[in-house]
Amino acid sequence: MRLRYPDVFADAGAMWRGARDVLLPVAAVFFFLPGLGLRLFLPQPDTTGLADEALRTAIDAWLSGAMPWLVVVILTQTYGAALLLLMLLDPGRPTLGAAMLRTLRLIPGLLAAQLIVAAGVALGFLVLIVPGFYLLGRTILTSASYLTSPERGSIAAAVEGFERTRDNGWLLALLWFSAYAVNYLIDSVGMAINSVLVPINHFLVIPVELATAGGSAACVLLLVLCQAAAYRALSVPRQGT
Numbered sequence: 001m002r003l004r005y006p007d008v009f010a011d012a013g014a015m016w017r018g019a020r021d022v023l024l025p026v027a028a029v030f031f032f033l034p035g036l037g038l039r040l041f042l043p044q045p046d047t048t049g050l051a052d053e054a055l056r057t058a059i060d061a062w063l064s065g066a067m068p069w070l071v072v073v074i075l076t077q078t079y080g081a082a083l084l085l086l087m088l089l090d091p092g093r094p095t096l097g098a099a100m101l102r103t104l105r106l107i108p109g110l111l112a113a114q115l116i117v118a119a120g121v122a123l124g125f126l127v128l129i130v131p132g133f134y135l136l137g138r139t140i141l142t143s144a145s146y147l148t149s150p151e152r153g154s155i156a157a158a159v160e161g162f163e164r165t166r167d168n169g170w171l172l173a174l175l176w177f178s179a180y181a182v183n184y185l186i187d188s189v190g191m192a193i194n195s196v197l198v199p200i201n202h203f204l205v206i207p208v209e210l211a212t213a214g215g216s217a218a219c220v221l222l223l224v225l226c227q228a229a230a231y232r233a234l235s236v237p238r239q240g241t
Contacts, residue, residue, distance in 0.1 A: 003168045003233055008175070011134050011229035012222070015088055023084060023221065030080020031217035034073040039190075039209040042066050057221060079103060082110055086147050088228040106150050113146045113154035117161070137173030138165045144231040163233050172196060179223040186215040 016023060063070075083103045087094065094102065117139035125132030141164055146157035165172055190212035234238040 001167070001234060003171055003230055005171070005175075008229045011232060012225035015225055015228060016111060019088070022087065023185065023225075026080060026084055026096075027217055027221045030076055030083070031220045032213050034076045035216050036209060036213035038069065038073055039213055040206070042069055056164060059223055063215050078114075080113070081220065082107065082143060082147060084221075084224045085144050085228055088225070089148050089231060103147075106147060109150055109154050109157075110143060110146050113142050113157045113161075116154060116158045117142045120228060133173050134179070137169040137171065138162050140172045140176055140227060141165055141231050141234070144227055148231075164231070168230075168234070175226055175230075176223065179219050179226075183216050183219040186212055186219070196237050 083099055086103050086106075087096070087099045090099070117135075120136045120140060120201050121132055123132075124135040139158070139161055140160035142158050143163065145161040146154060149157070150159075152160070190208050195207045197208065
């Protein structure tokens with residue numbers, strides 16, 4: 001089955017309208033607040049005017065100090081995305097509390113599945129940009145595959161996610177890239193505005209950071225909704241066989 005963008009976005013919109021009373025608070029806690037915390041309390045290093053060697057040194061020093069917090073944020077957002085996928089794809093419609101507990105139990109296996117596909121994608125980018133980009137699309141449904149059938153294990157989920165996206169790799173890769181590009185644009189605009197506001201008054205950046213974190217959280221939420229929609233659409237022919 002070949003996916004169509006209008007169908008994916010239509011189903012994503014339907015899921016949003018049907019569960020936004022739950023989706024919005026979860027996205028706020030697991031996507032918005034961690035991103036806002038990074039922006040307010042772990043600002044990017046000032047690299048203005050730095051040469052190549054000095055630039056690398058500044059970035060390495062920043063990463064060294066920021067790495068523990070970055071790991072916490074990544075794990076928090078991974079948990080939030082898994083929680084939303086589980087709630088959207090579980091036909092039993094679990095309560096938020098039950099879904100949170102189940103997601104917590106599934107996180108180790110989910111991380112293992114994600115590491116497996118991440119290694120393949122990284123290898124693809126090492127070989128050439130195009131294979132890595134294609135593999136992003138072919139592995140985008142790994143999390144959904146694992147969360148819907150965790151009993152099969154992480155490796156089987158990675159394989160099943162790859163098989164499920166057959167004939168749709170480029171479309172799904174473009175979907176991922178579009179969300180990433182919009183997120184990057186939001187961050188870039190926020191940083192540009194802040195570079196003007198900081199010399200005037202440092203507190204003026206707070207509204208900008210709130211808007212930037214909100215935009216980034218919306219991008220993550222949209223990508224999760226589209227993943228759920230794509231997974232559901234690609235489940236139809238499998239159920240009919």
